[in-house]
Amino acid sequence: MVKAKKITKGYNMSVLSDKLAKSGDSCQVYFYDNGYMVEVSGRNHDDDWKTAKIMCSTLEEVNAVIVEASEMERD
Numbered sequence: 910m911v912k913a914k915k916i917t918k919g920y921n922m923s924v925l926s927d928k929l930a931k932s933g934d935s936c937q938v939y940f941y942d943n944g945y946m947v948e949v950s951g952r953n954h955d956d957d958w959k960t961a962k963i964m965c966s967t968l969e970e971v972n973a974v975i976v977e978a979s980e981m982e983r984d
Contacts, residue, residue: 928961
């Protein structure tokens with residue numbers, strides 16, 4: 910699995926699996942002046958509903974989060 914932390918340069922970006930154990934069936938990507946935000950809903954490690962919001966500075970980081978979400982167990 911691609912880990913977002915491995916592709917960042919000097920920035921310790923969150924990894925989706927740190928926040929969610931299972932992902933839902935969709936995600937949102939928001940475009941900002943200084944980067945992107947990927948929003949994924951699912952279940953956390955306590956089996957509670959949660960929405961993870963991860964800031965990304967490059968499209969490569971966005972792609973890594975989306976790949977990770979697609980490889981997670983579905984809720």
